[in-house]
Amino acid sequence: MLCPRDRGPLSAMVRLALLGTEDLDLERFTRLADDVPAEGVLTDADLQLALWTLYEPHYGGFEDVPADREWDPRLLAARGVLERRVEAELRRRTGDAVAAGLAAEGPLGERIFDVVAADDGPKVAAYLHRHATSEQVVDFLRERTIFHLKESDPQAFVLPRLQGAPKAALAELLYDEFGGGRPSRLHASMFADGVAAAGLDPRYGAYVDDVSATTLAVNNAMSLLCLHRRLRGAAMGHLAAFEATSSVPSRKIAAGIRRVGLPEVVAAYFDEHVEADAVHEQLAARTICGGLVEQDPGLEEDVLLGVAVCLHLDAVAGAELLDRWNHGPAVAAVAADGPERVAS
Numbered sequence: 001m002l003c004p005r006d007r008g009p010l011s012a013m014v015r016l017a018l019l020g021t022e023d024l025d026l027e028r029f030t031r032l033a034d035d036v037p038a039e040g041v042l043t044d045a046d047l048q049l050a051l052w053t054l055y056e057p058h059y060g061g062f063e064d065v066p067a068d069r070e071w072d073p074r075l076l077a078a079r080g081v082l083e084r085r086v087e088a089e090l091r092r093r094t095g096d097a098v099a100a101g102l103a104a105e106g107p108l109g110e111r112i113f114d115v116v117a118a119d120d121g122p123k124v125a126a127y128l129h130r131h132a133t134s135e136q137v138v139d140f141l142r143e144r145t146i147f148h149l150k151e152s153d154p155q156a157f158v159l160p161r162l163q164g165a166p167k168a169a170l171a172e173l174l175y176d177e178f179g180g181g182r183p184s185r186l187h188a189s190m191f192a193d194g195v196a197a198a199g200l201d202p203r204y205g206a207y208v209d210d211v212s213a214t215t216l217a218v219n220n221a222m223s224l225l226c227l228h229r230r231l232r233g234a235a236m237g238h239l240a241a242f243e244a245t246s247s248v249p250s251r252k253i254a255a256g257i258r259r260v261g262l263p264e265v266v267a268a269y270f271d272e273h274v275e276a277d278a279v280h281e282q283l284a285a286r287t288i289c290g291g292l293v294e295q296d297p298g299l300e301e302d303v304l305l306g307v308a309v310c311l312h313l314d315a316v317a318g319a320e321l322l323d324r325w326n327h328g329p330a331v332a333a334v335a336a337d338g339p340e341r342v343a344s
Contacts, residue, residue, distance in 0.1 A: 001205035003062045004053060008046025010082075014053050017075060018065045024074045026081075033081050041089040042316060047082060048216035052146075052208070054079040055223040059153055060204060083224055090221065094308035101304035108293050108300065109286035112237070112307055116244045121315030122322050125249030128256035136325045137260050140253075141195050142207050143215045143321070147222070148191040148269075149204040152177035154226040155239055161232045162288075164295065169287035170236070173243075173280050187272065194266040214317040221309055233299035236292055237306025240284035245314065247278040 003019060006012035009032050017024035036044050056062060057070035069075060097115070104111050128137060152174055159170055179185035192202035201207070225235035254270035293300045 001056075001060065001062055001203070001208075002064050004049065004205070004208045006046075007049045010046045010050040011053060014050045014075070014078065017072075017078075018053065018057075018062065018069050020066065020069075024078055026074055026077055029078050030081050033085055036085065038085075038089055038092070041085050042093075042217045042313070043213050045213035045216070047085070048213045048220060049208075051079065051082040051086065051220045052216045052223075054082070055220065055227070056205075058157075058223075058227065059150060086217075086220065086224060090309050090312070091305065094305060094312050097308040097311070098301060098304045101307065102301060107286075107290060108303065109282075109290045112240050112285040112289060112303075113244060113281075115304075115307055116241055116311065119245075119311045119315070121311060122318035124318040124321055125252040125256075127322060127325070129252035129259070130256070132256055132260065132325065134260040134262060137257060137262065138198050138200065139325070140321065141198055141266070142200055143211050143317075144191075145195060145200070145202075145204070145207050146211050146215055147219050149188050149195075149202070151187045151191065154222040155235065157226045158232050158235050161229050162236075162292065164291065166236070166288045166291040166295070169283045169291070173239075173283050173288075176276055176280065187269070190269045190272060194269045197263040197265040212317070212320055214313070214320050218313045218317050221313055225306060225309070231302065231306075233289075233292060233296075233302030234306035234309065236284065236288050237303035237308075238310045239306070240281065240289050240303075241307040241310035243281040243284045245311070246273050247275075247281065250274050 003015050004011075006015050010029065013022075013024055013029055013032075016022040033047065036047050041047060054075060057065065057067075057075075061067060061070070101111055101115055104114065106114075124140070128140060132140070155170070156174055159167065159174065162170055175181075177187050179187070179189070183189060188204075196202040222235075222238065225231045225238055250270040250273035254267040254274070257267040257270065258264075289303045293303060
């Protein structure tokens with residue numbers, strides 16, 4: 001993958017600095033970042049692309065960027081500037097949900113499931129199940145390539161930051177995500193097979209120049225939480241919400257894929273997640289998050305922050321997709337389907 005095209009001054013400065021064309025002027029970069037209104041931080045394509053590009057050297061990197069740029073102090077400082085803006089906005093948007101979770105009674109795992117079950121965000125899976133055209137299904141797959149082609153890589157950064165039962169449970173979950181020792185069953189590989197069969201480019205990063213700002217924000221939030229040890233609780237809360245909103249929606253998405261006549265291999269990735277994520281949600285919510293807070297009660301608020309961040313960003317991204325696809329009665333009809341997950 002090559003360094004992506006810029007979408008504005010922030011991503012242009014990052015691109016030129018990564019390529020070694022220009023030194024990054026951190027003072028100017030900070031001014032430009034601060035000029036983005038708080039309410040627009042999560043939907044600003046320039047800011048979100050700049051942050052995504054700054055994270056990528058910690059993953060597979062770019063073919064045209066020297067490997068040592070990963071630890072360039074000026075680029076790390078620029079990343080910190082954007083992370084502070086994004087984290088502050090995520091905390092602002094999710095403050096009420098986190099407070100409600102803290103005030104609720106019962107074991108943490110049950111409260112996580114209750115929060116997920118009560119979520120009333122846009123039902124993208126229900127729309128794909130019953131209403132989407134084949135073009136809209138492919139559009140959905142294209143947006144998802146930014147995460148699913150490196151699925152679970154962000155969470156792998158958290159493994160050495162856990163101890164005891166939560167660490168063992170995360171290792172078990174990641175072992176499944178990474179194919180259980182079989183390369184062909186890597187979830188990222190299964191998704192690549194599916195998108196190729198749907199007529200898309202299966203190479204990681206092939207569509208980074210095309211996906212929406214909210215798709216980038218969804219992915220940046222995972223990197224933000226997983227790359228910072230202080231946010232390990234939030235990273236695991238995010239994982240729990242992600243897994244708990246996957247099993248039933250995956251069944252609906254697979255049915256929608258078959259309804260529009262795409263090849264079976266496209267649905268196979270989602271079939272895999274119907275059963276796997278029903279198990280993973282229990283591991284993530286009860287054993288990982290519950291165990292983590294048993295070890296350190298001070299992490300409870302962060303765990304709930306991660307849950308709320310996952311649900312909020314999924315709602316923002318889902319609303320954008322539905323708005324893009326359809327403004328008519330079909331979208332309104334989706335609301336009647338109810339929650340995409342029932343509490344366990």
